[in-house]
Amino acid sequence: xxxxxxxxxxxxxxxxxxxxxxxxxxxxxxxxxxxxxxxxxxxxxxxxxxxxxxxxxxxxxxxxxxxxxxxxxxxxxxxxxxxxxxxxxxxxxxxxxxxxxxxxxxxxxxxxxxxxxxxxxxxxxxxxxxxxxxxxxxxxxxxxxxxxxxxxxxxxxxxxxxxxxxxxxxxxxxxxxxxxxxxxxxxxxxxxxxxxxxxxxxxxxxxxxxxxxxxxxxxxxxxxxxxxxxxxxxxxxxxxxxxxxxxxxxxxxxxxxxxxxxxxxxxxxxxxxxxxxxxxxxxxxxxxxxxxxxxxxxxxxxxxxxxxx
Amino acid sequence: xxxxxxxxxxxxxxxxxxxxxxxxxxxxxxxxxxxxxxxxxxxxxxxxxxxxxxxxxxxxxxxxxxxxxxxxxxxxxxxxxxxxxxxxxxxxxxxxxxxxxxxxxxxxxxxxxxxxxxxxxxxxxxxxxxxxxxxxxxxxxxxxxxxxxxxxxxxxxxxxxxxxxxxxxxxxxxxxxxxxxxxxxxxxxxxxxxxxxxxxxxxxxxxxxxxxxxxxxxxxxxxxxxxxxxxxxxxxxxxxxxxxxxxxxxxxxxxxxxxxxxxxxxxxxxxxxxxxxxxxxxxxxx
Numbered sequence: 001x002x003x004x005x006x007x008x009x010x011x012x013x014x015x016x017x018x019x020x021x022x023x024x025x026x027x028x029x030x031x032x033x034x035x036x037x038x039x040x041x042x043x044x045x046x047x048x049x050x051x052x053x054x055x056x057x058x059x060x061x062x063x064x065x066x067x068x069x070x071x072x073x074x075x076x077x078x079x080x081x082x083x084x085x086x087x088x089x090x091x092x093x094x095x096x097x098x099x100x101x102x103x104x105x106x107x108x109x110x111x112x113x114x115x116x117x118x119x120x121x122x123x124x125x126x127x128x129x130x131x132x133x134x135x136x137x138x139x140x141x142x143x144x145x146x147x148x149x150x151x152x153x154x155x156x157x158x159x160x161x162x163x164x165x166x167x168x169x170x171x172x173x174x175x176x177x178x179x180x181x182x183x184x185x186x187x188x189x190x191x192x193x194x195x196x197x198x199x200x201x202x203x204x205x206x207x208x209x210x211x212x213x214x215x216x217x218x219x220x221x222x223x224x225x226x227x228x229x230x231x232x233x234x235x236x237x238x239x240x241x242x243x244x245x246x247x248x249x250x251x252x253x254x255x256x257x258x259x260x261x262x263x264x265x266x267x268x269x270x271x272x273x274x275x276x277x278x279x280x281x282x283x284x285x286x287x288x289x290x291x292x293x294x295x296x297x298x299x300x301x302x303x304x305x306x307x308x309x
Numbered sequence: 310x311x312x313x314x315x316x317x318x319x320x321x322x323x324x325x326x327x328x329x330x331x332x333x334x335x336x337x338x339x340x341x342x343x344x345x346x347x348x349x350x351x352x353x354x355x356x357x358x359x360x361x362x363x364x365x366x367x368x369x370x371x372x373x374x375x376x377x378x379x380x381x382x383x384x385x386x387x388x389x390x391x392x393x394x395x396x397x398x399x400x401x402x403x404x405x406x407x408x409x410x411x412x413x414x415x416x417x418x419x420x421x422x423x424x425x426x427x428x429x430x431x432x433x434x435x436x437x438x439x440x441x442x443x444x445x446x447x448x449x450x451x452x453x454x455x456x457x458x459x460x461x462x463x464x465x466x467x468x469x470x471x472x473x474x475x476x477x478x479x480x481x482x483x484x485x486x487x488x489x490x491x492x493x494x495x496x497x498x499x500x501x502x503x504x505x506x507x508x509x510x511x512x513x514x515x516x517x518x519x520x521x522x523x524x525x526x527x528x529x530x531x532x533x534x535x536x537x538x539x540x541x542x543x544x545x546x547x548x549x550x551x552x553x554x555x556x557x558x559x560x561x562x563x564x565x566x567x568x569x570x571x572x573x574x575x576x577x578x579x580x581x582x583x584x585x586x587x588x589x590x591x592x593x594x595x
Contacts, residue, residue, distance in 0.1 A: 050594065050595075053406075053407050055403075055406060055407075055594060055595050056594035056595075057594070073409045073411065074409065076407060076408060076409040077409050079407065080407075081403075081404060081407035082404075083400055083403035083404055083407075085400050085403075086399075086400035086401070086403050086404060087399045087400050087401055088401060088404075089316065089320065089401060091319070091320055091323035091324055092316075092319070092323075096319075100312055100316060101404070101408065103312045104312055104405060104408035104409070104410055105408050105409070106409055145404070148404055149404075158407075
């Protein structure tokens with residue numbers, strides 16, 4: 001592992017008696033990136049987070065977080081964590097929860113007030129700092145959880161389903177917050193089912209299935225090529241041939257599809273069609289979504305498993 | 310660890326646990342005052358002598374202590390039983406354990422916070438009860454501070470076992486087990502006394518073993534001995550032999566307090582069970 005790596009695992013495995021929760025996780029999360037960790041239910045995501053945070057002991061393989069072995073006490077000072085299912089003490093005020101976590105995180109007491117005000121502002125809870133947590137809505141508890149995770153200026157933040165309880169405004173706020181963390185060089189390990197959210201904020205993703213990473217890479221590489229669909233009438237076959245220079249062409253009724261295609265070529269394509277006498281009714285630039293890729297990869301995995309058995 | 314201790318104390322205050330305890334104590338103290346004044350008044354009108362009144366008052370005080378020992382033990386059990394498990398279930402501990410905090414610090418912090426609550430409550434309740442008794446009857450037990458300390462000791466023993474159980478079991482299950490253990494330990498104490506009086510060494514040694522497994526009975530006898538007027542203890546010693554053992558068999562009489570070695574054993578027992586709780590929680594994957 002180099003200094004440029006925040007998290008690295010090699011064949012990290014966890015077995016509970018006969019059940020294999022994690023079969024051998026190998027992945028690298030570079031520092032300063034937003035890393036999406038995806039997979040279907042039961043894929044081993046939660047187990048992986050447990051192991052990375054030292055809440056469970058691996059039965060095989062190894063891993064390091066911020067250059068330290070998993071669960072290292074000193075390294076935990078530099079890690080923030082938002083659990084998926086959590087609650088804070090309902091009898092404490094939001095500010096008191098944050099103060100307790102400042103103390104637990106080893107933040108010097110003269111920096112508590114500044115840190116608490118800063119994270120409250122980041123998550124939009126400044127006005128509710130003096131309220132009991134028991135009176136908070138689920139979304140506000142989620143915001144408080146994110147604020148707790150950001151205390152102590154962590155170098156790595158694990159966010160487990162950070163937008164699950166939030167409304168669209170809250171989700172946009174979390175996206176902005178993740179961008180803010182990236183701008184400040186913080187590594188974000190994002191575990192989420194909301195693939196649209198992941199696609200919007202992540203630099204890199206890993207998809208796990210049956211306890212193994214089935215694909216890992218930059219999101220641009222993973223989503224693959226762009227395409228364009230154009231609905232055209234009054235366009236003859238000769239003119240269609242002129243579109244070949246922009247990329248492979250397929251035709252279904254009035255719809256022409258060119259894939260892959262350079263995004264910059266789309267105006268030229270439209271101009272070519274119009275010059276050839278075609279009437280353009282619709283232009284839909286397209287790209288495989290993360291969800292498309294995710295489902296396709298899982299189907300391939302299932303087919304491979306079926307073939308093996 | 311001090312963060313956990315502080316959070317435990319704040320929780321007890323904010324969730325009105327302490328206030329409920331203190332309110333009940335005041336009510337019981339007022340009832341005690343009223344009961345004793347009626348008793349003394351009636352006894353004096355019927356010509357009961359002062360020694361008999363003193364014995365009667367001490368016996369009622371011991372019964373009150375027995376009630377408090379039960380209340381304290383149950384309170385300790387039900388404070389300790391959910392202390393870890395409920396926070397694991399609710400997810401409160403997930404963010405806490407991600408911090409640079411050892412699991413041993415969490416266990417010791419929770420235990421210490423709850424122990425402070427239990428000991429403070431015992432002290433306040435003890436001062437209330439003994440103060441009211443002294444005020445109304447003019448009877449002050451020979452060893453009031455040890456009496457309260459032995460009561461607190463029983464609560465600490467039960468608190469410690471409940472924290473151990475809480476590292477693995479849900480709060481309700483751990484609490485129920487503690488109630489049963491308390492009952493069994495008390496029964497073992499009575500059985501041991503009866504077996505000794507009837508000269509049944511096998512039963513006596515069996516009961517004695519149970520008394521050491523959960524060391525509550527010896528502390529209870531310490532409370533009784535500390536609350537009795539010296540005349541009662543002297544009576545037991547004078548009767549001696551089988552008769553003396555018969556007196557000892559009664560759970561509300563004691564001819565002597567616990568030996569220093571026994572108290573040392575209790576302290577070691579608490580430390581060992583706490584160590585076991587830490588070991589158990591460190592092995593648990595959350």
